[in-house]
Amino acid sequence: xxxxxxxxxxxxxxxxxxxxxxxxxxxxxxxxxxxxxxxxxxxxxxxxxxxxxxxxxxxxxxxxxxxxxxxxxxxxxxxxxxxxxxxxxxxxxxxxxxxxxxxxxxxxxxxxxxxxxxxxxxxxxxxxxxxxxxxxxxxxxxxxxxxxxxxxxxxxxxxxxxxxxxxxxxxxxxxxxxxxxxxxxxxxxxxxxxxxxxxxxxxxxxxxxxxxxxxxxxxxxxxxxxxxxxxxxxxxxxxxxxxxxx
Amino acid sequence: xxxxxxxxxxxxxxxxxxxxxxxxxxxxxxxxxxxxxxxxxxxxxxxxxxxxxxxxxxxxxxxxxxxxxxxxxxxxxxxxxxxxxxxxxxxxxxxxxxxxxxxxxxxxxxxxxxxxxxxxxxxxxxxxxxxxxxxxxxxxxxxxxxxxxxxxxxxxxxxxxxxxxxxxxxxxxxxxxxxxxxxxxxxxxxxxxxxxxxxxxxxxxxxxxxxxxxxxxxxxxxxxxxxxxxxxxxxxxxxxxxxxxxxxxxxxxxxxxxxxxxxxxxxxxxxxxxxxxxxxxxxxxxxxxxxxxxxxxxxxxxxxxxxxxxxxxxxxxxxxxxxxxxxxxxxxxxxxxxxxxxxxxxxxxxxxxxxxxxxxxxxxxxxxxxxxxxxxxxxxxxxxxxxxxxxxxxxxxxxxxxxxx
Numbered sequence: 226x227x228x229x230x231x232x233x234x235x236x237x238x239x240x241x242x243x244x245x246x247x248x249x250x251x252x253x254x255x256x257x258x259x260x261x262x263x264x265x266x267x268x269x270x271x272x273x274x275x276x277x278x279x280x281x282x283x284x285x286x287x288x289x290x291x292x293x294x295x296x297x298x299x300x301x302x303x304x305x306x307x308x309x310x311x312x313x314x315x316x317x318x319x320x321x322x323x324x325x326x327x328x329x330x331x332x333x334x335x336x337x338x339x340x341x342x343x344x345x346x347x348x349x350x351x352x353x354x355x356x357x358x359x360x361x362x363x364x365x366x367x368x369x370x371x372x373x374x375x376x377x378x379x380x381x382x383x384x385x386x387x388x389x390x391x392x393x394x395x396x397x398x399x400x401x402x403x404x405x406x407x408x409x410x411x412x413x414x415x416x417x418x419x420x421x422x423x424x425x426x427x428x429x430x431x432x433x434x435x436x437x438x439x440x441x442x443x444x445x446x447x448x449x450x451x452x453x454x455x456x457x458x459x460x461x462x463x464x465x466x467x468x469x470x471x
Numbered sequence: 472x473x474x475x476x477x478x479x480x481x482x483x484x485x486x487x488x489x490x491x492x493x494x495x496x497x498x499x500x501x502x503x504x505x506x507x508x509x510x511x512x513x514x515x516x517x518x519x520x521x522x523x524x525x526x527x528x529x530x531x532x533x534x535x536x537x538x539x540x541x542x543x544x545x546x547x548x549x550x551x552x553x554x555x556x557x558x559x560x561x562x563x564x565x566x567x568x569x570x571x572x573x574x575x576x577x578x579x580x581x582x583x584x585x586x587x588x589x590x591x592x593x594x595x596x597x598x599x600x601x602x603x604x605x606x607x608x609x610x611x612x613x614x615x616x617x618x619x620x621x622x623x624x625x626x627x628x629x630x631x632x633x634x635x636x637x638x639x640x641x642x643x644x645x646x647x648x649x650x651x652x653x654x655x656x657x658x659x660x661x662x663x664x665x666x667x668x669x670x671x672x673x674x675x676x677x678x679x680x681x682x683x684x685x686x687x688x689x690x691x692x693x694x695x696x697x698x699x700x701x702x703x704x705x706x707x708x709x710x711x712x713x714x715x716x717x718x719x720x721x722x723x724x725x726x727x728x729x730x731x732x733x734x735x736x737x738x739x740x741x742x743x744x745x746x747x748x749x750x751x752x753x754x755x756x757x758x759x760x761x762x763x764x765x766x767x768x769x770x771x772x773x774x775x776x777x778x779x780x781x782x783x784x785x786x787x788x789x790x791x792x793x794x795x796x797x798x799x800x801x802x803x804x805x806x807x808x809x810x811x812x813x814x815x816x817x818x819x820x821x822x823x824x825x826x827x828x829x830x831x832x833x834x835x836x837x838x839x840x841x842x843x844x845x846x847x848x849x850x851x852x853x854x855x856x857x858x859x860x861x862x863x864x865x866x867x868x869x870x871x872x873x874x875x876x
């Protein structure tokens with residue numbers, strides 16, 4: 226079953242073409258990694274997939290719904306999103322940040338929100354004492370854990386993460402990757418962007434190489450490495466985009 | 472309109488966040504509450520600290536006694552007016568610089584002691600000196616009083632000579648004027664009611680100060696979400712654009728009400744300290760608060776439309792103020808202009824601006840016209856709902872996310 230289907234996605238921003246034909250599909254319960262260098266169009270692709278910006282051309286279906294069509298408001302409840310370099314509400318405590326998110330996804334149902342909250346606290350790995358403090362006093366890693374908990378607390382069917390481990394220390398990054406694998410094993414679908422090919426190789430069930438706004442190749446990491454006769458995904462990427470100017 | 476749960480959640484978050492934004496609270500609440508009365512106290516203190524030098528130049532040898540008595544009276548009158556003064560009499564123009572000159576020319580005394588004579592006194596103020604002008608006005612009022620006392624003396628002397636019983640006051644004021652008040656219906660109104668109507672004008676004026684915090688809050692609330700990098704998650708949450716904006720607008724009314732209460736009290740204290748009294752009832756305050764809420768909601772909706780297209784908080788605020796400033800002039804002019812007495816063409820134009828209805832609701836309440844109050848509240852509510860729908864429909868997430876902060 227396809228959770229995300231994208232075909233021939235085209236988008237220009239301020240008159241400059243950013244996407245020239247991105248195609249991809251995410252299977253249920255899989256980890257799909259959109260890998261490419263900075264400026265390749267990864268973030269624009271996921272923003273279109275999430276209905277944050279409009280496409281100029283192509284077809285998009287997320288959880289069976291077009292993000293620019295009817296039913297998207299309801300579909301969003303089944304999605305978790307962790308943007309790159311996202312912020313928290315600094316004047317709210319960690320608890321309040323989580324509670325706000327829990328209430329939003331529970332539609333104001335406090336019993337359900339408490340359930341989400343308990344899961345969020347667990348995912349964050351932050352102590353009650355830490356969560357009682359204002360989020361503005363948190364380190365970057367703690368903020369990222371709070372955001373991760375907010376994105377996952379409502380057990381979404383699809384989780385979209387833009388550079389989830391960017392700027393994190395080794396332990397924090399490992400923790401996030403372990404959590405992604407655990408949740409995927411339980412049936413959650415992941416769409417992750419990264420410029421780190423090692424991370425893509427470690428995590429992905431399927432990888433799409435994206436370069437200059439177009440999908441260059443799409444397959445499980447092992448197949449891509451075999452296809453390009455490479456020992457690593459990084460090498461496969463370089464071979465795949467060979468001749469394509471950045 | 473039923474407030475849905477997600478709007479309430481956004482409202483909760485915004486109010487919680489706002490309650491910890493001490494800088495905003497201090498600037499919105501404490502500054503006007505302490506600043507405006509402080510301004511009145513400071514102005515009063517500075518006024519009473521002003522010092523004026525008064526010179527009475529006597530060119531009439533017979534008028535020295537009159538001049539001596541006048542000097543004492545001038546010192547007393549200026550002291551009552553809150554001015555510090557030094558009043559001296561001279562036989563010629565003094566060498567030192569003086570603020571006020573009272574010149575008594577030759578023949579003055581002889582003329583005022585004749586039954587039909589007129590004596591002239593020249594009172595001159597130092598140009599560019601406000602204290603001199605205040606002093607001169609008080610001295611002229613004192614001299615008018617003395618002139619009137621002389622007339623009474625002359626009338627009494629003449630009536631005695633003619634053997635007539637004449638009341639000098641009646642002779643001087645053959646027509647007496649009594650001021651009264653009436654309502655729009657024609658029924659007589661009390662002085663208390665007139666006082667309420669005057670207070671209503673001050674309340675209309677106070678709306679001027681409510682718009683500012685609403686613009687600042689709403690710009691920060693929308694563009695600030697982008698600058699603090701929280702907007703994307705919010706837009707991917709199950710919140711609809713309308714729920715998001717409604718929650719933020721309602722939070723904006725909390726700040727607006729705080730600002731209104733602080734500004735309103737500050738203005739009232741300012742006028743009270745300036746010696747102007749008020750008559751306020753619970754109902755007129757209720758009407759005013761309802762006007763404030765609707766005004767803040769409409770302002771927030773206008774700012775939302777602008778903010779989602781702005782590159783920065785400052786750009787959103789500047790553009791919002793540019794759009795709203797003209798409309799805000801209504802509140803300023805309502806201190807002096809009766810908005811209900813304008814020609815129909817101007818009135819219709821003004822009523823196309825939502826802000827006008829907030830002032831008109833208060834104005835009509837003071838006139839006792841409850842139907843018009845309800846009508847203007849209804850118009851404002853319709854304006855707000857229409858603006859909210861436009862804001863939600865035109866909420867430009869792409870521009871909001873892509874624009875460089």
